[in-house]
Amino acid sequence: MTDSIKVPDVTALKEKIAAELAAVRDRSLAYTDVDDDLLVRQHSPLMSPLVWDLAHVGNYEELWVLREVGGITPLRPEIDDLYDAFTHTRSARPSLPLLGPDEARRYISGVRGRVLDVLDKIDLDDPDPLRAGGFVFGLVVQHEHQHDETMLATLQLSREPGLIREGDLPPGRSTNLGAPREVHIPGGIFTMGAAATPWAYDNERPAHRMYLPGYWIDRFPVSNGAYTEFVASGGYEDPRWWTAEGWQWVEAKGVRAPLFWTRDGDIWWRTRFGRPEPVPADEPVQHVSWYEADAYARWAGGRLPTEAEWEKACGGRTYPWGDADPTLDQANLGHLAARPAPIGAFPQGASPYGVEQLIGDVWEWTDSWFLPYPGYRSFPYKEYSEVFFGQEHRVLRGGSWATHPSAVRTTFRNWDYPVRRQIFSGFRCARSED
Secondary structure: OOOOOOOOHHHHHHHHHHHHHHHHHHHHHOOOOHHHHHOOOOOOOOOOOOOHHHHHHHHHHHHHHHHOOOOOOOOOHHHHOOOOOOOOHHHHHHHHHHOOHHHHHHHHHHHHHHHHHHHHHHOOOOOOOOOOHHHHHHHHHHHHHHHHHHHHHHHHHHHOOOOOOOOOOOOOOOOOOOOOOOOEEOOOHHHHHHOOOOOHHHHHEEEEEEEEEOOEEEEEEEEEEHHHHHHOOHHHHHHHOHHHHHHHHHHHHOOOOOOEEEEEEEEEEEEEEEEEEEEOOEEEOOOOOOHHHHHHHOOOOOOOOHHHHHHHHHHOOOOOOOOOOOOOOOOOOOOOOOOOOOOOHHHHHHHOOOOOOOOOOOOEEEEEEOOOOOOOOOOOOOOHHHHHHOOOOEEEOOOOOOOOHHHHHOOOOOEOOOOOOOOOOOOOOOOOOO
C-alpha cells in the first residue's frame, strides 16, 4: 500500500463494510441455490465446480480476516490445500475430497460470523495496511464478487435453463444519428492508476504520470450487428486479419463465430443461460477471445486500444461520470439483467470526452500485456498479481454486466489468456492519429 487513507467516520465505514459483506454473501448463495448435482458437477474443464467456489470464498476470508488480521486459530486447516487456487488446477478439482454443498454453506457461515466479530473490534485507523480503511474487508468483498462472476460464467457453460434471474434494461439509441462513431482523445500527459482509492489492488498502483499521443477510440463497444458483418465477410477464413497465434487457434479449433453462437440459415442464434434466442444486433458482442477482437479491429481498419488509452478515455476519475457510485442510469453492473444493455443505453455514464459504456456490459480487451506499473510493490501477496505478469495474459478493462460495482473502477485491471471466451468479454476499437 502506498497511500494513507484517512477514515472520516469509523462507524459509518463499518456499517458500509457490513452491508457489503451481507450483499456479496446473498449473491453467492443465490447463484448456488441449485440442485446439488449442478453444484458438484464440472461443467467445463476451464471452470471449477460451483461448490469449490462456494467454499473457496469462505476459506479466503478465513485466511485473511480471521488469521492474518484477527489472529484467530484456524477453523479447518486441513482444507487449506483443497481451496488454494494455485495448488490444484480447475480441471483437477472435481477429483478432490471437497466439502459437500451443505457442509460448504455451514463452513462459510461460521467463518462469516467470526469475521463480523473482527469487524466490530478492529481499529480502522490502524496504520497497518491490511487494517487501514478496512482494506482487508475490501479485499474479501471484491474477491467474492469476482467468484460470483465466475459462477455466472460456469452457469452459462452449464446450458441449464431457468437458473439465472432476468431483469429490465434501458433502451438503446440509434448510433447512426447525432454523435460520431469515434471520439478523438488529444495527446498529452495524464495520471494512470489508483492514487487514494481505498480498496484498489496492488496492480493498479502506484499512480504515475505518462504521455500519450492523440488517438481515436470508438464511442461504444463493438455491437453484435457490426461483428456479424465481420463474420459474413469471411473474417474467420482470412488469415490477413489474424496474428500467427490467432490463426493457428482458429484453424485448430474450427472457430467461426463467438462462443455460444450458431447459425440457422441467415439468422444467428445464441444460447444464453440455457435458452436459445436470436442474436440481438444492438447489444455489445460478448464471449469473444482477444484473438477475435484483435482480428476484427484489423479488419475494421483499426486496432485494439492500449489499456492506457482505454483509461485515459475515462477522464481520470473513479468512474467515467465522476467519483460517485454507479446509478442505474449510468452503467449496467451487478446483474441488473443477464445480458449487456443495448448500445447507447447509458448516455449519463459517458466520460468527459463523450465515450460511453466504458464501465459495465462487457469486459473490454486491450492490446496490452499484463505488466507491473513503474514502482510496483506486491501487496498483500504476490499470487494476486505478480505471478501473472509477463506476455501471457492480455488486460481487460471496464467490467461486465455481471461485475459488481464494488469490484470495478476505471483503474481496475483484469487479465486472461488471449484464447479465453467463456468470460463476458467484448471490445471497442481505436486508431492512431493520421
